[in-house]
Amino acid sequence: xxxxxxxxxxxxxxxxxxxxxxxxxxxxxxxxxxxxxxxxxxxxxxxxxxxxxxxxxxxxxxxxxxxxxxxxxxxxxxxxxxxxxxxxxxxxxxxxxxxxxxxxxxxxxxxxxxxxxxxxxxxxxxxxxxxxxxxxxxxxxxxxxxxxxxxxxxxxxxxxxxxxxxxxxxxxxxxxxxxxxxxxxxxxxxxxxxxxxxxxxxxxxxxxxxxxxxxxxxxxxxxxxxxxxxxxxxxxxxxxxxxxxxxxxxxxxxxxxxxxxxxxxxxxxxxxxxxxxxxxxxxxxxxxxxxxxxxxxxxxxxxxxxxxxxxxxxxxxxxxxxxxxxxxxxxxxxxxxxxxxxxxxxxxxxxxxxxxxxxxxxxxxxxxxxxxxxxxxxxxxxxxxxxxxxxxxxxxxxxxxxxxxxxxxxxxxxxxxxxxxxxxxxxxxxxxxxxxxxxxxxxxxxxxxxxxxxxxxxxxxxxxxxxxxxxxxxxxxxxxxxxxxxxxxxxxxxxxxxxxxxxx
Numbered sequence: 001x002x003x004x005x006x007x008x009x010x011x012x013x014x015x016x017x018x019x020x021x022x023x024x025x026x027x028x029x030x031x032x033x034x035x036x037x038x039x040x041x042x043x044x045x046x047x048x049x050x051x052x053x054x055x056x057x058x059x060x061x062x063x064x065x066x067x068x069x070x071x072x073x074x075x076x077x078x079x080x081x082x083x084x085x086x087x088x089x090x091x092x093x094x095x096x097x098x099x100x101x102x103x104x105x106x107x108x109x110x111x112x113x114x115x116x117x118x119x120x121x122x123x124x125x126x127x128x129x130x131x132x133x134x135x136x137x138x139x140x141x142x143x144x145x146x147x148x149x150x151x152x153x154x155x156x157x158x159x160x161x162x163x164x165x166x167x168x169x170x171x172x173x174x175x176x177x178x179x180x181x182x183x184x185x186x187x188x189x190x191x192x193x194x195x196x197x198x199x200x201x202x203x204x205x206x207x208x209x210x211x212x213x214x215x216x217x218x219x220x221x222x223x224x225x226x227x228x229x230x231x232x233x234x235x236x237x238x239x240x241x242x243x244x245x246x247x248x249x250x251x252x253x254x255x256x257x258x259x260x261x262x263x264x265x266x267x268x269x270x271x272x273x274x275x276x277x278x279x280x281x282x283x284x285x286x287x288x289x290x291x292x293x294x295x296x297x298x299x300x301x302x303x304x305x306x307x308x309x310x311x312x313x314x315x316x317x318x319x320x321x322x323x324x325x326x327x328x329x330x331x332x333x334x335x336x337x338x339x340x341x342x343x344x345x346x347x348x349x350x351x352x353x354x355x356x357x358x359x360x361x362x363x364x365x366x367x368x369x370x371x372x373x374x375x376x377x378x379x380x381x382x383x384x385x386x387x388x389x390x391x392x393x394x395x396x397x398x399x400x401x402x403x404x405x406x407x408x409x410x411x412x413x414x415x416x417x418x419x420x421x422x423x424x425x426x427x428x429x430x431x432x433x434x435x436x437x438x439x440x441x442x443x444x445x446x447x448x449x450x451x452x453x454x455x456x457x458x459x460x461x462x463x464x465x466x467x468x469x470x471x472x473x474x475x476x477x478x479x480x481x482x483x484x485x486x487x488x489x490x491x492x493x494x495x496x497x498x499x500x501x502x503x504x
Contacts, residue, residue, distance in 0.1 A: 045095070143161075230418055314330040
């Protein structure tokens with residue numbers, strides 16, 4: 001006769017305390033402990049290697065194969081966080097993180113996210129949580145006003161804005177809206193002729209979104225850029241391509257311009273591109289994911305000149321406006337075009353407010369249905385710090401980047417490859433101007449590997465116009481002058497060590 005499994009014994013189970021996944025007092029205690037852990041992590045973040053030093057698959061060997069059947073203590077879980085999770089983290093919030101673009105944070109945004117999780121609202125339509133919808137509308141107009149966008153992008157005018165998760169979603173939503181609007185005018189049979197345009201510096205997510213939207217890969221035009229134009233999209237080159245497509249019987253559909261490209265922060269000429277899009281009846285989208293945030297400062301607003309000609313605009317406050325991931329603002333001039341494409345109206349979501357078109361239902365402005373109360377983060381950030389402090393934050397990062405650029409320019413062994421616009425410096429190690437490009441690339445790859453392998457700082461690279469270059473992106477919330485100065489000294493030391501090891 002087999003032994004009785006205690007897990008299946010009703011009497012044994014009755015001895016366990018009643019399951020209560022959210023006890024307010026237990027939450028209070030554990031939340032205080034968690035806040036202490038997070039504050040200590042932030043306080044001591046410089047003690048960790050910026051780039052994780054673990055090998056692929058490390059975590060599977062540290063954790064059990066199956067989830068536990070019985071509860072484990074909060075203390076035990078947090079011990080595993082410290083011992084197993086932290087070592088596998090690349091520390092994006094480290095003041096010595098100079099890779100990619102920063103993912104900025106702040107106390108205000110953290111508190112806003114706490115409140116978002118507290119309410120756990122699923123605000124697919126106005127009725128599901130009126131405050132959630134209306135605060136988002138207010139905040140989107142606040143930021144639009146701060147950026148000095150035309151009223152045609154605001155709810156207080158004739159347009160409106162929505163918080164997406166990422167630029168990828170913003171581009172996909174506007175692309176689908178453009179596609180369906182064009183189909184409505186010329187018929188679905190022509191969809192195979194739709195052509196979309198961007199440059200070789202347009203974010204890689206663009207081509208992915210185009211494919212998802214049903215654009216034939218052969219109809220995705222990638223316009224080459226060059227160092228002479230600082231890798232901006234040439235309106236003249238674009239015109240030639242569009243005219244050739246029209247002559248071939250194809251249908252120009254969508255143009256994506258960028259304010260602050262990922263590789264070098266190039267800025268496309270919006271006014272000229274906008275006029276071109278208008279001439280050929282092309283939906284004009286501006287991706288300002290990185291550079292757009294800087295345009296809250298008057299001295300950078302020029303980079304958005306011409307945005308009045310765009311049909312849609314997106315920027316990501318999680319990159320530079322202290323809002324934590326994920327937060328992408330998207331504005332459109334004609335919300336009805338977007339809503340017509342993305343709206344759903346199942347019986348179980350029908351209500352009088354929505355039926356009479358008297359409210360905004362944000363489920364019809366995005367791909368999915370459910371959505372978080374993300375606007376709380378931006379609302380907290382904008383109210384807690386005010387526009388003046390947000391501008392100071394942008395200017396401080398730019399000033400530190402300018403300082404680093406000065407270091408590079410003053411050293412004959414290094415070159416600044418493209419002009420710095422915002423807080424990214426693209427440079428390379430070039431100790432001998434007579435070396436072949438291939439050898440210079442080899443040296444820079446070695447230098448980057450050497451620097452990153454130590455965990456002291458973290459940078460990334462790019463290749464643009466055939467030139468391999470290093471990217472030094474200033475902007476992590478905790479970064480100060482001393483971190484930039486120390487990073488430059490370390491880069492120089494590593495370069496000198498590299499030269500000593502190499503026989504020319």
